[in-house]
Amino acid sequence: MAEPKPKTTIKLKAKDTSPKAQKSSSGPTVRTGRKPRAIPKKGEPLIVAEYLSKAFGKDAFALDDVSLEIREGEFVSLVGRSGAGKSTLTNMIIGEERLTEGRLFVNGWNVSLLKRRHIPFFRRQIGVVFQDFKLLSRKTVFENVAFALVVRGAPHKQIMEDVPRMLALVGLAGKEERFPHELSGGEKQRVAIARAFVHRPKLLVADEPTGNLDALYAWEIIEVLLKINELGTTVLLATHDRDIVNRLHRRVITLDGGRLIRDQEVGEYVL
Amino acid sequence: MLTFFRIVKFAFATVWRNVWLSFATTLVMFLALFMVTVLILLNVLATGALEVVQDKVDLSVYFVSDATTEEVNVVRTQLQSRSDVNTITYISKEQALKDFEERHSDNPLIQSALDELENPLQPSLIVKANTPDQYSAISEFLTSEQFSGVIEDVNLDDNRQIVEKLTSTTGILSQLAVWVSLLFTIIAVLITFNTIRLAIYTQKDEISVMKLVGATRTLIRMPLVLAAAFYAVVAAALSTALLFPVVNYIGPRANAFLGEVTVDIESYFFDNFWLIFLAQFTFAVVLAVVSSSIAMRRYLKK
Ligand SMILES: Nc1ncnc2c1ncn2[C@@H]1O[C@H](COP(=O)(O)OP(=O)(O)OP(=O)(O)O)[C@@H](O)[C@H]1O
Numbered sequence: 001m002a003e004p005k006p007k008t009t010i011k012l013k014a015k016d017t018s019p020k021a022q023k024s025s026s027g028p029t030v031r032t033g034r035k036p037r038a039i040p041k042k043g044e045p046l047i048v049a050e051y052l053s054k055a056f057g058k059d060a061f062a063l064d065d066v067s068l069e070i071r072e073g074e075f076v077s078l079v080g081r082s083g084a085g086k087s088t089l090t091n092m093i094i095g096e097e098r099l100t101e102g103r104l105f106v107n108g109w110n111v112s113l114l115k116r117r118h119i120p121f122f123r124r125q126i127g128v129v130f131q132d133f134k135l136l137s138r139k140t141v142f143e144n145v146a147f148a149l150v151v152r153g154a155p156h157k158q159i160m161e162d163v164p165r166m167l168a169l170v171g172l173a174g175k176e177e178r179f180p181h182e183l184s185g186g187e188k189q190r191v192a193i194a195r196a197f198v199h200r201p202k203l204l205v206a207d208e209p210t211g212n213l214d215a216l217y218a219w220e221i222i223e224v225l226l227k228i229n230e231l232g233t234t235v236l237l238a239t240h241d242r243d244i245v246n247r248l249h250r251r252v253i254t255l256d257g258g259r260l261i262r263d264q265e266v267g268e269y270v271l
Numbered sequence: 272m273l274t275f276f277r278i279v280k281f282a283f284a285t286v287w288r289n290v291w292l293s294f295a296t297t298l299v300m301f302l303a304l305f306m307v308t309v310l311i312l313l314n315v316l317a318t319g320a321l322e323v324v325q326d327k328v329d330l331s332v333y334f335v336s337d338a339t340t341e342e343v344n345v346v347r348t349q350l351q352s353r354s355d356v357n358t359i360t361y362i363s364k365e366q367a368l369k370d371f372e373e374r375h376s377d378n379p380l381i382q383s384a385l386d387e388l389e390n391p392l393q394p395s396l397i398v399k400a401n402t403p404d405q406y407s408a409i410s411e412f413l414t415s416e417q418f419s420g421v422i423e424d425v426n427l428d429d430n431r432q433i434v435e436k437l438t439s440t441t442g443i444l445s446q447l448a449v450w451v452s453l454l455f456t457i458i459a460v461l462i463t464f465n466t467i468r469l470a471i472y473t474q475k476d477e478i479s480v481m482k483l484v485g486a487t488r489t490l491i492r493m494p495l496v497l498a499a500a501f502y503a504v505v506a507a508a509l510s511t512a513l514l515f516p517v518v519n520y521i522g523p524r525a526n527a528f529l530g531e532v533t534v535d536i537e538s539y540f541f542d543n544f545w546l547i548f549l550a551q552f553t554f555a556v557v558l559a560v561v562s563s564s565i566a567m568r569r570y571l572k573k
């Protein structure tokens with residue numbers, strides 16, 4: 001690239017950056033891009049990333065010096081071209097990908113130091129949705145959603161109460177006994193969302209949840225995510241769907257070549 | 272507790288989903304256990320028979336009828352100084368007669384014949400060696416030139432043949448037991464390993480989703496170990512059950528083969544029933560746990 005990229009991230013203070021310390025010390029995080037409009041009041045920092053880098057091999061950086069902060073209750077879109085590093089970042093946030101450098105706090109967990117044996121307990125506090133749904137093909141819709149609770153050791157009674165409620169929320173009431181192959185792509189993704197949300201996590205990370213869907217179905221999925229956000233859960237949505245991002249009128253973080261190039265409070269898809 | 276039930280449920284799902292593989296694995300484990308146990312039982316049988324028979328082997332040294340006690344004692348002392356001789360029993364002319372009379376007390380013909388004769392019997396020594404293979408050396412020593420005047424006959428008991436047969440049988444059996452056990456154990460480990468590997472493969476999606484939604488290592492791994500342990504328990508039960516008819520079959524036949532010597536393999540089996548079952552069970556479970564652990568270590572890395 002001919003033009004030097006503008007440095008768009010303002011780095012957080014380096015001294016004490018645990019999430020606890022941050023709530024007392026920091027004012028509103030300064031972001032560049034469009035001038036912030038009336039921001040609805042948000043809660044505590046839920047994701048704090050400092051100088052995150054991920055190197056595959058020697059000089060191949062999938063993520064390069066990314067710092068950001070996402071607060072409770074936000075709905076954040078993470079956009080960028082293919083290969084920009086969106087999945088790398090979301091995978092880091094869910095503890096699936098190790099970081100090469102930097103520090104990362106999610107929901108009070110220092111993910112950069114997360115021990116393997118702690119990962120299950122960390123996972124239980126977040127919800128994850130992928131482009132390919134990752135449903136269990138031999139299980140019914142009900143069982144797929146229940147599986148998230150079963151694995152957590154939830155009692156039968158809770159499962160019988162929470163799963164139908166969640167299926168109603170995502171608009172799948174009456175389809176409990178279907179198998180994934182009897183569902184449309186949009187419906188499958190709703191099952192996945194129900195599974196990711198059935199335990200009411202504080203954070204829901206969705207990596208291109210609409211990637212396999214037609215535009216119409218795609219927006220329905222986004223509406224489900226918005227509903228979940230209204231219920232208080234922070235949503236991080238990685239996508240490269242311009243229409244969706246522009247229609248959302250929510251915060252947009254733009255990655256390019258592994259760098260955070262833009263962070264707008266009410267953003268648009270600009271690339 | 273809830274988690275435990277779910278682990279058991281997942282374990283049965285693993286068994287059921289790969290039902291043919293489960294069947295094959297159980298079968299191979301069963302074969303391994305059964306072969307090993309039968310060989311061990313045969314070994315017990317042969318060793319037991321050997322002990323009984325060994326005790327019956329001896330060497331009788333018959334002196335000429337007019338040999339004096341001194342002459343007998345000379346031979347006796349020389350025998351005693353040999354390291355291969357274990358015990359020596361002296362049976363005098365009179366003792367021999369008494370024994371003979373007793374043995375034939377119900378036969379008046381012999382009784383009356385004996386009354387008329389002067390004691391026709393010879394003094395003798397009964398020699399026991401430390402091990403059966405030492406008898407020929409002792410026998411050679413006694414038939415040498417120096418004793419030809421006093422010793423009339425050296426008689427080796429017939430049991431020696433059976434002993435030799437048994438000694439070689441137990442030797443072969445224990446060797447066979449070691450190799451066959453080893454072979455079958457290796458086969459069983461490989462098969463179980465492969466079954467668990469395939470179970471991991473068929474449940475790949477499940478396992479990745481389990482991890483995704485926060486399943487602990489225990490919840491992912493325990494069902495696999497438990498499935499393998501399940502094969503082990505069934506195999507041990509089958510093997511123990513099949514031992515009943517086998518022992519019933521072997522027992523009488525073995526005794527027929529051994530002739531007058533009897534070793535009660537049936538009562539050995541029943542006396543040690545729980546021990547045998549427990550040993551098989553433990554062996555199979557250890558085998559299952561080890562092989563499934565290797566499979567998991569290999570294929571469930573992350
Ligand atoms: N395991 C890996 N080994 C080497 N390079 C990798 C690996 N995973 C990702 N990368 C590289 O890291 C960069 C960022 O990948 P990432 O998957 O995060 O992109 P993305 O923004 O999610 O793209 P997409 O929109 O196509 O999903 C890419 O250049 C990719 O080639």
Ligand SMILES: [Mg+2]
Nearest residue numbers: 086087088208
């Ligand atoms: Mg991606």
